[in-house]
């Protein structure tokens with residue numbers, strides 16, 4: 054039995070999808086009118102099928118009957134048997150529609166649509182049309198056109214609430230992707246020259262561009278409102294360009310959406326009640342060091358901005374706040390905000406600004422990020438002279454912030470002083486799975502999406518069967534790739550003398566045990582970020598795969614925190630009660 058029913062009789066016998074064993078299930082190629090898409094076949098099957106069509110002619114090739122542009126060729130390939138390969142997300146593009154109309158004019162009825170990625174599209178043309186090349190040397194894109202393309206791309210990314218745009222110029226085309234809810238997806242492609250031109254267009258309107266600005270060197274910059282290319286709702290676009298081989302390059306552009314200063318509450322961001330209580334206790338004080346850690350796009354800026362604005366209101370606007378950022382990102386109507394620039398000698402410029410801040414009679418100092426020993430020294434100095442200082446560092450967990458401060462040269466006796474380091478926050482953002490298209494863990498197991506070992510671990514820690522645990526679905530009309538929004542997973546540590554003393558004595562194990570030990574038993578009652586993330590997995594909000602990727606492995610949690618499992622089940626039940 055052929056798996057592809059009614060398929061054009063062109064696939065090579067014994068290979069590709071046709072070659073599957075009799076009885077094996079699969080979705081066939083059935084003519085279903087212009088709108089039929091064969092998503093049921095796996096991507097590999099689609100590719101193998103296309104590559105093995107032996108008696109079909111490529112009508113959109115160099116010598117084909119249908120006259121198309123190079124740009125069209127990156128999106129669609131039409132074959133004489135009615136099969137069309139279409140690049141990801143291009144099915145409804147006007148260019149593709151126009152090619153389909155042309156196909157009908159030469160009496161070809163496009164009936165079988167197979168979606169493939171752009172890279173494969175190029176391979177497909179090479180395979181069927183050996184003489185065809187993608188490089189077109191006389192492709193000089195005018196400046197106005199470049200700006201328009203740049204603007205369109207940013208608008209597209211903004212409309213999908215993307216956090217980043219990734220462009221990579223390859224030999225035959227430029228790959229364009231965006232990251233939405235943490236997941237990267239392809240949105241299109243353009244010729245290599247055009248890709249380079251759009252990247253250069255971005256830097257031509259950027260501020261803060263470094264000295265060196267050739268395609269051969271690393272470059273950074275930021276686009277602000279003045280650039281004229283940002284759509285409403287986007288405040289800034291940070292650019293990072295990396296040169297790759299053969300004078301090509303790659304650009305990652307990070308979108309910063311407007312976060313109105315009048316949004317000051319943190320209770321909708323995803324923290325649990327204990328974490329909210331901790332953060333409130335941090336912001337009440339006008340002394341001490343408070344540090345947030347988490348990777349880029351972990352929601353740190355949002356938390357910091359809301360906390361500081363709320364603090365300003367709670368203190369009746371009677372405090373003075375001074376920020377030192379590179380560049381200024383926080384929307385703080387009550388603060389004096391100093392942008393910091395890298396200096397020619399390579400120092401980060403924070404030191405000078407810090408000294409100036411200390412002479413400016415502040416109550417609260419905010420340092421965008423502590424990344425040099427000098428800044429760390431001055432930050433501690435500021436706290437020891439009676440100020441509150443908020444900042445961020447790179448660390449992989451809340452207590453790891455202490456290690457980072459040690460690396461930055463902060464002496465152990467300072468870290469042991471409970472009057473200095475008072476509050477630590479570590480967080481990540483995880484995608485909330487769409488309720489409409491989510492699947493049960495049992496279904497995910499049947500589809501081979503998760504291992505039976507992982508399902509067993511989940512059943513064990515949650516005390517629920519796999520029909521009441523959920524995984525991210527494929528995506529539907531109400532979500533993006535199975536995700537509906539994002540939520541914070543975090544751990545907060547209000548420090549105390551015992552904890553800091555254990556740290557400075559190097560008793561790490563005891564320190565962690567003391568932190569997670571219940572308050573009734575004399576500990577701090579802390580719960581690690583993995584516990585918070587798992588609480589949301591148990592309540593059907595997060596996908597276990599993403600949590601394992603972004604936070605930690607379930608097996609590690611079981612190994613290190615098995616005593617927290619009863620608490621986990623209780624936390625899941627409480628969270629579910631608030632969701633009901």
Ligand SMILES: [Zn+2]
Nearest residue numbers: 487490529532
């Ligand atoms: Zn959905």
